[in-house]
Amino acid sequence: MTGAAAEPGYRVWALPGIPEVRPGDDLVKLIAAAATAEGATALADGDVLVVTSKIVSKAEGRILEAADREAAIDAETVRVVARRGTLRIVENPQGLVMAAAGVDASNTPSGTVLLLPEDSDASARALRTGLRETLGVNVGVLISDTFGRPWRSGLTDVAIGAAGVRVLDDLRGGTDAHGNPLSATIIATADELTAAGDLVKGKATALPVAVVRGLPHVVREADAETEADTGAVPGEDGDGDEGDPGARALVRDAASDMFRLGTSEAVREAVTLRRTVREFTDAPVDPGAVRRAVAAAVTAPAPHHTTPWRFVLLESAESRTRLLDAMRDAWVADLRADGKSEESIAKRVRRGDVLRNAPYLAVPCMVLDGAHAYPDARRGAAEREMFVVAHGAGIQNFLVALAGERLGSAWISSTMFCRDVVREVLELPAEWEPMGAVAIGTPASAPGARPPRPADDFLVVR
The missing domain is CATH 3.30.1330.100 (CofE-like)
Incomplete structure (x- = not known):
């Protein structure tokens, strides 16, 4: 038309x-x-x-002579994204994320692969x-x-x-x-x-x-x-x-890239990413991210089907300052009682500023609800140790989950040395046992290279 x-x-x-x-x-x-x-x-x-x-x-x-296609894939792999049996999704040198690094054994003579x-x-x-x-x-x-x-x-x-x-x-x-x-x-x-x-x-x-x-x-x-x-x-x-x-x-x-890794690979990377971070930016911390980390923490194994974890989240600067000031005073009193000089005390207090410089603090506490009572000290001590181990597993979950949220953390033991002070300042029940404090924030710098720790150095096989 x-x-x-x-x-x-x-x-x-x-x-x-x-x-x-x-x-x-x-x-x-x-x-x-x-x-x-x-x-x-x-x-x-x-x-x-x-x-x-x-x-x-x-x-x-x-075209590459390759009797072993897997070796060719290894050579073309920059990073493993996901692995299920023999199938690998990887990043290749071009930055492409794909199956088998794009190494193809079809439409090419037998005994060769195509890159x-x-x-x-x-x-x-x-x-x-x-x-x-x-x-x-x-x-x-x-x-x-x-x-x-x-x-x-x-x-x-x-x-x-x-x-x-x-x-x-x-x-x-x-x-x-x-x-x-x-x-x-x-x-x-x-x-x-x-x-x-x-x-x-x-x-x-x-x-x-x-x-x-x-x-x-x-x-x-x-x-x-x-x-x-x-x-x-x-x-x-x-x-x-x-x-x-x-x-x-x-x-x-x-x-x-919000989907950079497969599930199991993401867990392993989060464990690897978990570092003790001592310097943070002043960027605010998303409270939702911390709560998601707590949800991961409380999935840890615990004795007798108990839930021995409690987390006190210090989201206001006023609450953090009030707790840390009280803890500092208690620490100084202990050091003076130990006969430390004022100069030595000042140095130690300065080294403890990692909690004060963090924009967010969490105080994990252990409760022994559901613990069995035993008439002898040996079994009673073992019972308590089971709960301590379970609490440590929960803290590890917490720290790894924070790393997965791209947050840095440092687990500092200081609250364990002044539990009465912490309970008083934070108005906690007497049966709650503070198990350190976790400083949380955006890392001020990328972590340095971690020295390799071969698994065989930590194994005994019988």
Whole structure:
């Protein structure tokens, strides 16, 4: 109809004629030959080529003789994210989190494995530049690979390399059709394009390249290669040749990754992250995070199905100062009674300032409700020790859970030396036994490297 607006839409088709790719092959020539097989080029300005990573890897010689695929995965693994039996989800050197580090034993000769391209963004840039010089067309290039996804069954293709494509469409700051502000909407355009391309490519039919046409707005102009045109999320890394961040902009950094580890791996990392922190920032502590840590603490094992844990949370500066002043006075009195000099006392008190400098304190207390009474001292002492051990398990849970909340902590024993003072200041029942105090806050600096402690140094096997 004359004057009618064009219907929105796009076309996607596989590019036929790509032969089996071997190490050293020139992918630009192979794709250009396929695109001009019938004389006129099958590519146009604004097209997006979706190229399967396998042919890029083969052309770049990323084929490895490997009788043991697991060893190849080890070599390509930067960090294990999750492990279930022989299946591993890992981070590879490109920062991609995927099964088996992308090491593939399919579509490659027996006894070999195929690694992902060493730098998929650089590979995409080379293809884009080569096709522009060979065919005179300005196309975007995406290099795709197959990913599984958390919470969703099935596989889909995603972009692991990109050049000349606005990989992210940041809609934050705009409004929807109802005028509601968009505050978190960032569209992964490159992944949507690769998934569309995968619908027409063939993993076993020699169709490793797809063409998407009709979305020229996602392709960057060849002479306007500036960071402002990349579609990168503000604050993301925008460095790269000609300011194109490539597919790297799609990879979440550690700080914004809420699902960085699998369950068992997260527990192990939280245990490893738990350190004694003695210097904190003045950032406020989320009381909800502390309460979640308490909920973890009280799942620890305890004798006779008891619950021997109580936590006093000192959330106001006034309550912390009042307790710590009273404890300091009691400590000074003890030191003087021990015959310590005033200079020595002052030094010791200064070393105890870790609690005073923390923005939040918790005082864990032990109660012996449900403890069995025994007529002899031996069994009575063992009964109490069971409760002390259970209380220690609860504190460990508490500290590990705080580490999982990205909070630092220091468990200081001082309240155990002046329990009567603590009970009086905090108005606690007489049967509550303060078991130290936990300083909580945001660490002022990253922890140093922890010296290795091989498990065998602590084992006796019979």
